[in-house]
Amino acid sequence: MKDKATFLGYRRPDGRPGIRNHVFVAPTVVCTNAVVDRIARAVPEVATITHPYGCTLDPVANEEMTKVFASFAASPNVHSALFIALGCETVEPLRVVEMAKASGKRVELVTVQDEGDTELAFQKAVAIARELVEEANKQEREEFDVSRLVIGLECGSSDAFSGLTANPALGLASDMLVDMGATMVISEITEYMGAEHIAAAQAVDDDVRKKVLETIARTEGELAQIGPEYGFSDITPGNMLGGLTTIEEKSLGCIRKGGTRPYVEVVGYGEIPTKHGLVMMDTPGQDIESLTGLIAGGTHAVVFTTGRGTPTGSAIAPIIKLASNSNTFNRMRRNIDLNAGGMLDGTKSIEEVAEDIVEFVLEVASGKQAAAEVNGHREFGLRRRGATGCIY
Amino acid sequence: MKARAILLDKEDNVVTLTVAVKQGSDVAYLSDGGEVVIRAEEDIPTGHKIAIRKIAKGTAAMKYGAPIGAATADIEPGRHVHTHNMASMRGKGAQHHER
Numbered sequence: 001m002k003d004k005a006t007f008l009g010y011r012r013p014d015g016r017p018g019i020r021n022h023v024f025v026a027p028t029v030v031c032t033n034a035v036v037d038r039i040a041r042a043v044p045e046v047a048t049i050t051h052p053y054g055c056t057l058d059p060v061a062n063e064e065m066t067k068v069f070a071s072f073a074a075s076p077n078v079h080s081a082l083f084i085a086l087g088c089e090t091v092e093p094l095r096v097v098e099m100a101k102a103s104g105k106r107v108e109l110v111t112v113q114d115e116g117d118t119e120l121a122f123q124k125a126v127a128i129a130r131e132l133v134e135e136a137n138k139q140e141r142e143e144f145d146v147s148r149l150v151i152g153l154e155c156g157s158s159d160a161f162s163g164l165t166a167n168p169a170l171g172l173a174s175d176m177l178v179d180m181g182a183t184m185v186i187s188e189i190t191e192y193m194g195a196e197h198i199a200a201a202q203a204v205d206d207d208v209r210k211k212v213l214e215t216i217a218r219t220e221g222e223l224a225q226i227g228p229e230y231g232f233s234d235i236t237p238g239n240m241l242g243g244l245t246t247i248e249e250k251s252l253g254c255i256r257k258g259g260t261r262p263y264v265e266v267v268g269y270g271e272i273p274t275k276h277g278l279v280m281m282d283t284p285g286q287d288i289e290s291l292t293g294l295i296a297g298g299t300h301a302v303v304f305t306t307g308r309g310t311p312t313g314s315a316i317a318p319i320i321k322l323a324s325n326s327n328t329f330n331r332m333r334r335n336i337d338l339n340a341g342g343m344l345d346g347t348k349s350i351e352e353v354a355e356d357i358v359e360f361v362l363e364v365a366s367g368k369q370a371a372a373e374v375n376g377h378r379e380f381g382l383r384r385r386g387a388t389g390c391i392y
Numbered sequence: 393m394k395a396r397a398i399l400l401d402k403e404d405n406v407v408t409l410t411v412a413v414k415q416g417s418d419v420a421y422l423s424d425g426g427e428v429v430i431r432a433e434e435d436i437p438t439g440h441k442i443a444i445r446k447i448a449k450g451t452a453a454m455k456y457g458a459p460i461g462a463a464t465a466d467i468e469p470g471r472h473v474h475t476h477n478m479a480s481m482r483g484k485g486a487q488h489h490e491r
Contacts, residue, residue, distance in 0.1 A: 159438035160408055163456070165399055193482050194460065223483060243408065243439030245453075245473070246480035249460035307439075344410050 007149065007365035008141035009306040010079070011106025017144045018076035019300045019365045022047035022316050023132040024083045028069060028096055030056025031190045034304050035118050035125065036084055042122075045136075047078075047315040049380040055089045065382055066091050068270050070099035072295035075109050075302045077316045080106040082128055084121065085316070087113030087294035105270075106132065141367065147181025147276060149365060152294035153257045153301035154187060154319075156287035159242025159307025161324035162355035163253015165340040169350050170322060171259035173357035174263025174278065177259040185267075185299055186258040189219040190285035194248025195255045196201060199280075204262035211266040215282050224386050238308050257305060268269055269383050271297030288314060288381035291319065301364055310333040320360060337371050394420040394429065397442060399479040401457030406441040406473050408455075413442075433470035450489065453478050464488050 005360040009017035027047045033050040040048040041204050045112065049072075053065055064350045069091065073081035081100060085093035093109055097165055100107040115121040126377050153174060155162055173185045196216050203209035234251050244250050264277035270293045273279040281297055285288040294302055302317060304310070309332040323329035326341030338356055342348025364370055397407035399421045407421045413432040419442060420429050426427040430444055441455070452459035465477045479488035 039456040041401070159443075161410075164408060194458070194480075197458070220482070241486070243437065243441065243474075245475055245478055246481060247482055248458070249455055252456040252458055252460065386486060 005146040005362060006143045006361055007146060007317065008367065009144045009148070009365065010076075010139055011142055012074075012076050014074070014157060016076040016298060017148050017283070018078065018141075019149075019367075020316060020318070021079045021136050021139055022077055023080055023082070024048075024073055024075075024078045024134050025129060026069065026072065026317055027051065027061040027082070028056065028083050028085040028091050031055075031086045031089070032084040032112055032118070032121075035112065035122050036177075038122050039082075039084075039125055039129050041134060042092060043127050045133045046082075046129050047378070049315045049378055050228070051380050051382075053382055054091045057064075057090065061382075062090050064269065066096055067099065068292060068296045068382060069096045071270055071298070072316060073100035074103035074317055075295060075347055077300060078105070079139060080108075080132045082108045082110065082125060082132060084125055084370045085109060087111045094285055101308050106135070108132070113185065120232060126252060138387035139308070145179070149177070149182040149361075150185060150273065150297075150299045151177060151182060151361060152187065152291070152299040154290060154302050155191075155254055155305040157236075157256055157306045157308040157310040158239055158244065158250060158253065158310070158330075159324060159345060160244055160253075161242075161341075162305055162307040163256060164324070165343040165353075166307070167253055168320045169255040169340045169343065170303055170305055172255040172354035173361070174257065174259035175261050176354060178259070178277050181276055182260070183271060183279060184261075184272050185279045185281050185297065186255070187281045187290045187294055188216055188254065188278075188284040188285045189282055190223070191247075191251045191254040192216045193251050194246070195218055195233070195251040198252075198255060199263065202258075202260070202263050202278075204264045204277075208263055208266060212263060215266055215280070219282075219284075223231040228326070237317045242307050257303075267297060269293040272298045284383055286381070286384075288379045289383045291351055291379070292381055293383060301361065301370070303361065305340070306336070309335065311372060311375060313370070313377025315374065315378035316382065318363060318364045318370035319372045320357075321372065322357065335371050335375065343359035394418045397421040398446060399423050399428075399444070400455060403457045403484055404454045405445040405447050406455050407444055409436055409440055409442060412436065412438045415446055422446070431470050432470065434472055436472045443467045443469050443473050444467055445470050447473070447478075464490055
C-alpha cells in the first residue's frame with residue numbers, strides 16, 4: 001500500500017483519469033427537472049441531478065452556475081454528458097456545452113422549446129442517453145498511479161468526537177496520500193475561524209499564507225454582513241448537543257482532517273488545483289454546497305467525517321463516510337463506510353484507522369462502491385452568494 | 393469504574409468526556425503520562441467539556457492548546473463548560489462578553 005500504489009481508473013481525453021464512468025444527465029434549469037427524472041427511470045444507468053437553479057440569478061452567480069454545470073460534465077468521473085435545456089434560461093446552455101466540450105468528451109444538448117414539448121424532448125434525450133451508456137460500457141479500466149488522484153476532505157454533522165478521532169485520523173491518512181503524490185483538497189472556510197494561526201503556519205510560502213489568511217478573513221467579513229441583530233458563528237443545534245460550544249472549538253477540530261503537510265495552493269470555488277499536495281478550496285461550510293465545489297474542481301472522491309451521521313452523496317463522485325464514534329457508526333451502518341470510534345473504545349490506534357481510510361480510498365478508486373453510492377444519494381447544491389449564517 | 397476524559401494539550405483548562413457522567417462521579421484523564429482525577433460537580437453528557445481548573449469570567453477556555461471562547465461566568469473545576477457559561481469571541485458570540 002505504501003509505495004508504487006495504483007488504482008484502476010478510466011482514461012480521459014483531457015488527461016485526468018476518472019474513477020467512475022458515468023453518463024451524466026442534468027437540467028440546465030429547474031424547469032426541466034421532470035424530464036431528467038423520466039430519463040433516470042427509463043435509463044437507470046445514467047447519473048442524474050436535479051436542482052432549483054438555472055435562471056434569473058445575478059450575473060456573478062449566473063457565471064458560477066454555468067461553470068459548475070460544465071465542470072460536472074467535464075469531471076474525470078464522467079464519460080459523457082447530456083443536458084436538458086428549456087431554451088429561455090439565463091444560464092446559456094450552449095455555453096455550458098461548449099465549456100464542457102473543452103474536456104474533449106461527448107456532451108449533448110436537448111432543448112425542450114426546440115423539440116416542441118417535453119414528451120418530444122424526452123424521446124430524443126432517451127435515445128441519446130441509451131447511446132451514451134452503450135459507448136461508456138465499452139470502456140475498460142486501466143492502471144494509474146495514485147499521484148493522479150484528487151481527494152476532497154470534508155466534515156459534517158460534527159460532534160465533539162469529530163475533532164478527537166475522525167478528523168485527526170483523516171489528517172494522518174491525508175498525510176499518507178500526499179506522501180504518495182496525491183492531491184488532497186480541504187474546504188469549508190467558515191470552519192477556519194479560530195484556527196487561522198494553524199493554517200497560516202502550515203502554508204508552504206508567504207504567498208500561499210497571505211492567500212489562506214485573506215480567504216478566511218473575507219469569509220468572516222461576508223458573514224458579518226448578516227448584521228449584529230442576528231450575528232454569525234452560531235454552530236448548529238446538533239453540533240451543540242454533541243458537545244461543541246463555539247466556532248473556534250469546531251474549527252480547531254475540523255482543520256485536523258487536513259493533516260500536517262504544507263498547504264501548497266489556495267483555489268476558488270470549483271477551481272481545479274494545479275499542484276500536488278494539500279490544497280485549500282474556498283467553499284462554504286454547508287456540506288452540499290461545499291461538496292459541489294469540490295467535485296466541480298475535479299475531486300474524484302471525498303472522505304467525509306461525521307459525528308452525528310449524515311448520508312449525503314453525489315451523482316458522480318463517491319462520498320466516503322467516516323464516523324467519529326462507534327455509536328453513530330453502528331446506528332447508521334448502511335450509510336457510513338468507516339469508523340474511527342475504535343480510537344475512543346481503545347480497540348484501534350489512529351495509525352490503524354488512517355490505514356483503513358487509505359486502503360478504502362484506493363478500493364473505491366478502483367470501483368468499490370461507497371455507501372452513499374449504494375443508497376443512491378445524489379445531492380447537489382450551488383454556493384449561495386452572500387452569507388451563510390450558520391456554521392455547519 | 394472511573395469515567396474517562398481526554399486532555400488534548402497541557403495548556404487546556406477543559407477536558408472532553410468520552411461517556412456521560414453523574415454529579416459526584418470521578419473523571420480520569422491522562423496528563424504528562426500520569427492519571428489525574430477530577431470530581432464532576434454536575435451531570436454532564438458525553439462529548440461535552442468539564443473544567444479542570446477555574447476559568448474566571450472573561451478569560452479564555454482552552455482546548456487543543458488554543459482559545460475556544462471566553463467564560464461568560466466564573467467556572468469552577470468540575471463544572472460543565474458549554475453555551476450557558478462560555479461563548480465564542482467571534483461574531484455573535486462576542487456580544488455575550490462585556491466590553
